[in-house]
Amino acid sequence: MSGATEKIKRGISLNERKRVIALGFFDGVHKGHGALLSRVRDRAEELGAAPTAFTFDAHPSSRITGAVTPLINSAADRADLMRRLYGIQDVIVAHFDSMMRMDWRAFVAEYLVQEHGAVHVVAGHDFHFGYKGEGNPQRLEGLCRELGVGCDIIPKVEREGITVSSTYIRTLIAQGEMERAMEFLGHPHVLTDRVTHGKKLGTTLGFPTVNLRFPEGVLVPAHGVYVTRVWFGDGSSRPAVTNIGVRPTVDDGNRVNVEGYILDFSGDLYGQTIRMEFYKKLRGERKFPSLEALRAEVMKNAEETRKYFGP
Ligand SMILES: Cc1cc2nc3c(=O)[nH]c(=O)nc-3n(C[C@H](O)[C@H](O)[C@H](O)COP(=O)(O)O)c2cc1C
Ligand SMILES: Nc1ncnc2c1ncn2[C@@H]1O[C@H](COP(=O)(O)OP(=O)(O)O)[C@@H](O)[C@H]1O
Numbered sequence: 001m002s003g004a005t006e007k008i009k010r011g012i013s014l015n016e017r018k019r020v021i022a023l024g025f026f027d028g029v030h031k032g033h034g035a036l037l038s039r040v041r042d043r044a045e046e047l048g049a050a051p052t053a054f055t056f057d058a059h060p061s062s063r064i065t066g067a068v069t070p071l072i073n074s075a076a077d078r079a080d081l082m083r084r085l086y087g088i089q090d091v092i093v094a095h096f097d098s099m100m101r102m103d104w105r106a107f108v109a110e111y112l113v114q115e116h117g118a119v120h121v122v123a124g125h126d127f128h129f130g131y132k133g134e135g136n137p138q139r140l141e142g143l144c145r146e147l148g149v150g151c152d153i154i155p156k157v158e159r160e161g162i163t164v165s166s167t168y169i170r171t172l173i174a175q176g177e178m179e180r181a182m183e184f185l186g187h188p189h190v191l192t193d194r195v196t197h198g199k200k201l202g203t204t205l206g207f208p209t210v211n212l213r214f215p216e217g218v219l220v221p222a223h224g225v226y227v228t229r230v231w232f233g234d235g236s237s238r239p240a241v242t243n244i245g246v247r248p249t250v251d252d253g254n255r256v257n258v259e260g261y262i263l264d265f266s267g268d269l270y271g272q273t274i275r276m277e278f279y280k281k282l283r284g285e286r287k288f289p290s291l292e293a294l295r296a297e298v299m300k301n302a303e304e305t306r307k308y309f310g311p
Contacts, residue, residue: 051089193274249288
């Protein structure tokens with residue numbers, strides 16, 4: 001077995017289960033990914049296998065071109081979306097640099113089939129893999145046939161004549177166009193994080209806020225105020241109105257804060273992990289002449305948020 005394969009083996013848990021494996025990076029877990037992941041779930045049910053996704057620890061384009069691509073989601077949010085929305089049980093996270101050095105045939109026959117028990121694989125129409133990207137959908141289908149492994153290649157998904165893609169959705173999120181992003185994602189944009197301590201001004205001002213952070217490498221949406229919903233560990237949720245930005249009224253720094261005022265809620269959330277969903281941008285971030293003016297505007301935004309979700 002190649003050195004690269006050995007290295008990858010150590011990073012993941014191996015077991016004897018039969019698997020149907022989706023191949024891709026899946027940033028955003030958008031509707032195009034959904035077509036592929038739904039097929040995995042259906043095939044897994046037919047074959048009595050575990051629905052699984054294979055992904056990399058680093059984004060392929062950032063490794064190939066050297067340009068850093070800010071991602072839609074953290075790896076943990078990606079895995080969580082795949083599980084919640086499409087029933088993917090296990091996510092295999094492989095080391096991208098090692099994968100780049102592996103022969104495409106070895107990737108399929110040794111890595112996916114022998115090591116991970118693949119009985120069926122599902123890939124997108126443009127999936128390239130292995131050394132120099134020599135593996136492609138046509139070669140994958142041919143080799144799977146030889147090995148007696150099932151293979152589906154999923155055509156691209158379009159909406160309004162636009163290909164659903166992570167690249168397009170990144171531009172929408174960067175511009176704060178959350179409603180349109182939701183149409184292409186098939187779900188609201190999410191951020192999961194642990195609640196940390198802030199400056200404690202919120203409670204004094206009459207609107208306590210949970211403080212979250214976009215992890216390094218994850219795209220920061222356009223600064224401004226958003227209609228959001230916060231999900232707690234027990235599966236319950238509440239509307240919240242959230243600012244993303246540098247808070248020019250109270251702060252001169254350039255650290256980006258994510259602060260949500262949860263409607264009709266009181267309680268201590270410090271240290272808890274919550275998931276925030278972004279629905280709509282209400283306004284840009286502004287420097288207010290006084291804290292009272294800021295407070296009045298936040299209360300107005302809270303009412304707009306309440307209306308958005310209806311009675
Ligand atoms: C819905 C909402 C909108 C906000 N809008 C602005 C804004 O436009 N400009 C600004 O400087 N700060 C804004 N803030 C940030 C507040 O200044 C900040 O939440 C408050 O000072 C509390 O800070 P703390 O959590 O560190 O105690 C907003 C906060 C919320 C919750
Ligand atoms: N309605 C609410 N929305 C957000 N956080 C709340 C709410 N009620 C209570 N909290 C708690 O209050 C904390 C925020 O208080 P705040 O005075 O803004 O302090 P901080 O500056 O540390 O965020 C939150 O982390 C949470 O534990």
